[in-house]
Every structure is written in C-alpha cells, then in structure tokens.
Amino acid sequence: MAQMQWWCWKRLLCAILLLSLLLWCLLLLAGDRQEKWSAAGRFLPALRGQLVAQPRIGVVRGVDFASLFAGPHAAPRCAHGQVLLILVTSAPVNVEARHVIRRTWAAQEGRPTNRWQTVFLVGQAAEAEVAQDVQRERQEFGDILVGNYKDTYRNLTLKVMHGLKWASEQCQPCYILKTDDDCFVNTDRLPAFLAELNTVRTGLYVGSLFPREKRQVIREPSSKWYVSRQDYRPDEYPPYASGIGYILSLDAAEKILEAACCVRPIPVEDAYMGILAEEAGIRAKASARFAKHNARWRICNYRYLMVIHHLSPREQEAAWRSTLQARSACHDSLEVTRWK
Template sequence: MHSWCWKRLLCASLLLSLLLWCLLLLAGDVQKKWPVAGRFRLAPRGRLPARPRLGAVQGVDFASLFAGPRAGPRCARGQVLLILVTSAPGNVEARHVIRRTWAAQEGRPANQWQTVFLVGQAANAEVAQRMQRERQEFGDILVGNYKDTYRNLTLKVMHGLKWASEQCQPYYILKTDDDCFVNTDRLPTFLAELNTVRTGLYVGSLFSREKRQVIREPSSKWYVSRQDYRPDEYPPYASGIGYVLSLDAAEKILEAAQRVRPIPVEDAYVGILAEEAGVRAKASARFAKHNVRWRVCNYRYLMVIHHLSPREQEAARRSMLEARSACRDSLEVTRWK
C-alpha cells in the first residue's frame, strides 16, 4: 500500500512538471508574436526596430536616416541662414507657393541664405515619382530614409538638422513648416547685423507651463507613453512653427539626440535635447503662432507667421516688401523680444 502511494505521487509530480514546461514554452511563443503594446519606437521605412540590449544606445539612429543613394541639395558653407521647411510628399502646391513668395531671392542677397524642404518616403508610388521629378527640377528637397508620417516628424527634423550642420554649416538654422510665412526680407539681416546672441541660441515662441503637459491619451496624435518619457511635463520648448538655432546649439542638440530616446512630438523633443545639452530656450514674440490681420508695419518686426493659405502667403509677401519703405518712420526693434 505504501509503495503504491509513492508511485501515484511520483506520477503526479511528473505530470505537473510536464504541464508547467508546456506553459512556459507557450508563454515565450506568445511574447515573441505579440510584443507589449504602447511603446513608441521610431522605425525608418516601417522596419520593426531590434529589441535594445541592456546598456544599448537609445537615441536617434542617424545612420539609418541617411541610408540610400539619395544626394542632398547643394548648399554653400558659411551662409548666414539655412531655412529647413518640413513638408509632406503630396504638399506640392505649398512648396511652389513658398518658392515664389518668401523663398524667392532678388539677385544675390547681402546676407546669404537658402531654403530646403524636408520630406520622407511617400507611401504612394505615383506621389513618390512626382516628388522625385520635383526634387530634380528644383534641387531644394532633402529626402530622408523614413516613412513620411506625422509620428515620424521627429526623425524628419533630426535628419534635416544633422544634414545642415554637417554639410552646410550655416551660422544659424531656422526650422519651420510649409504652412508658415518667413520674413526673409528681415531675418537674415537681423541675424547678421542686430542679433547679439551669437552662440547657444535657441529662440522661438515658447509654450506656457500649462501647455507643456505630456499627453497620455493613446488616441491623441501627440500621445507619448510613460515608458518613452517618464516626466509629466516637458521642459521649456519653442513651438515647431519656427525656431532659430545657432550652429553650435544645433550641434549640441544633435549630440544629445544620440543618447536621448526620441518621442513623436518634434518640438518638445528638441526642447528635451536642449535641456540635456545645457542650451536655454529663449522666448520671442517675433514668432506668431496665429495668423491674424497683421498690418504692413508688423512685417518690420515679425519673423515667422503660422497657418497661411497660398493666397495669404502671396499677400504676406506683398506686405513684407511694402514695409521696406512704408514704415520707415516706425522705430526698428533690435532685440528678440
């Protein structure tokens, strides 16, 4: 009787061990097929990123952004200003309007500047071919090795800043969007002749503290998980409508990007990098988040205006040029504020 009990216990133990082993194998297989959701990873061209090793660099993978045979636009080194304009492959009209308004140059400007459009990979083959022809015709489009989506805007800006700082090395870089107006009649001259902050410059329209709260709602296009950014508030940062970086500040921000995990909120990420690099964000009212009925003389002060239609871009350029002579009696503001 005693021997029979021991045999039953031994069989039961073996069955339990076998069952536990099967469950562990099944759990491992499920984990491989269904990784934990909610983790934001920027993946160029839609490739799934490799699972990071302990101690591995978590920052921007710049090498992958430049992969491929695509050559960038030509740029003269040492220009006063390089303007980087984020644009989508299909935004052909917006780019054409900019080329014939504020990006148009009359002769050779005293303070040299240039405009370059930042674009990612188009999902539609026809759109991609059309963009390729446009790039060859105008020579002002920088194409990066990443899918062109809103959540990849951070990659777009990092790619553009890296290219600009290494290939062009302008004194200053302005990042803006293709629905913005840039006062190119004033900004290059202001930077070259009136600006007193020559190094460590990161200036734009800063968000107030209550608007720097990290959005945790998954349905929002600005959603950032706690895994990707732990604090509930971003450091001070300039709106993506337009901010100016001195070359040294851009280089420090790019160096920090190699070790700081990217998030899908481009302007906030630049603010995070600036804080990491010890670059202080500077507030300026010269960058207007909203397009209102600006008077002609406002164009002696404003440098970037957000949210303009093609027709409004044309009108803004006329006002910018009219302000040269119509507002000579108004006092020239020589500071950022």
C-alpha cells in the same frame, strides 16, 4: 512489477513534456503582447523600406542617425558659412505649398548680401506614385532633402533630426531656422537681422515658448501627441519653442545633436528639442517675433515679425506682397532691433 514502473515513468514523461509545451506557449504569448504594447506609442524609421526594431525596455538609446541617412537619395547642394539655412518640414503630397513658398519668401533677388537658403524636409511616401513625384520635384528644383523614415506625423522628430544633422555637418550655416510649410518666413528681414542686429551669437535657441500649463505631457493613447512613460518619464516638458519656427545658432545645433545621440526620442518634435536643449545646457529664449496664429497684420508688422503660422497658399502670397510693401511704406518707422 517492471511493467508497472515503466507505465509510471511513461506518464511522468508525458506530464513533463506537456508542462514544457504549456510553459513555452505562455512565454511566447507574453512576449508577443509585450512587443505590441511596446510598439503602440513608438515611432519607427524605415530602413530600405522596412521598420527598424527599437531597443528593448530598459535600454535607452538616442536617435539612430545612420538609418535616417540610409538610401540612394542625393542631398541638396549648400554653400558653407551662409548666414541662414531654413529647414521646412513638408509632407510628400504638399506640392502646392512648396511651389508657393518657392514663388514667394524662398525666392531670392539677385545675389543677396547675407546669403541664405531654403530646403524642404520630406520622408518616404506610402504610395509609390507620390514617391516618384517627389523624386521628380527633387531633381527639378534641387531643394528637397529626402530622409529614410516613413513620412508620418509621429515621425516628425526623425524628420527634423535628419535635417538638422545634415545642415550642421554639410552646410554649417551661422544659424538654422526650422519651420513648417504652412508658415510664412520673413526672408526680407530675417537674414539681415541675424547678420547685423542679433547680439546672441552663440547658444541661441529662440522662438515662441509655450507657457508652463501647455507643457504637460499627454498620456492619452488616442492623442497624436501621446507620449508613454517608457519614452519620457516626467509629467512636464522643460521650456521649449513651438515647432512653427525656432532658430538655432550653429553651436547650439551641434550640442543638441550630440545630446540626441543618447536621449531617447519622443514623437513630439518641438518638445523633444526642448528636452535636448536642457540636456545640452542651452536656455530657450522667448520672442514675440514668432506668431503662432495668423491675424490681420498691418503692413508695418512685417518689419518686426519673422515667422507667422497657419497660412494658406493664397495667404502666403498676400504676406509676401505686404513684406515688399513694408520696405517703402514703413521705412520711416522705428525698427525694433531686439528679439523681444
């Protein structure tokens, strides 16, 4: 009888152990699937070369600025209180684009009355050789801010947040322009316009705004603009300016950065800026001075346009020549003094 009872207890114990093992395996598998699903649409900063884990579902956290600044790379020098600081997003391999910008609209003649500066924003290159080239270029020109994040399209938000944080804290210019390395910036007109003609001194967030039908959130995972409901629940973004170029007054940038500390980032940089602006109570302002498309602009258009998108290196040089020609060729034409 005792032997019978021992046999029954032994079978029961084996069954319990087997069920426990099965339950543990199911939980492990579910956790692994959840982790893969969670990371599918996310963008992750690099910290000392490793990916930083994002918070669990249900926990809302903003931009991790500390991780973006981690690393040995020295920042460019900047003078406090300049009229304008131009932040240019650039991929590590886009050496030619940076060189042509330095030769054209980023070049300064003498000591301008309205001080301004151009800085390129670059992340961590995947290839060691490219990363070394970027470091040599940074040391030679002193105009590259290297952030601690993997340089990918979906990390563009982190790139801009890093640059904006550095600019607002270390340089404190009156205005910050964010643009891309395939854009032309009319530095012959813009600094003077901001210093002398612009009447919106505070709360300024201005650029080429997208119409409502272009502000729908893309839920297709195969799209490079994909945003999951986990990252952003509404189906429509608030009004926001195209990432080709937008200008922020210093106070607006500071309020936006404060909002970024508690608003979950999304991998659509310009839309995220609109989300932060709305959170900070800043209204996006539309201006036709920011052109989303490159066209056959006439010489005198360069007295009005401030940013033009989608220019090749050769077209950058042509646009700069047209800007210089406009100084004398269009001197007698009426100048528009408003953002519109």
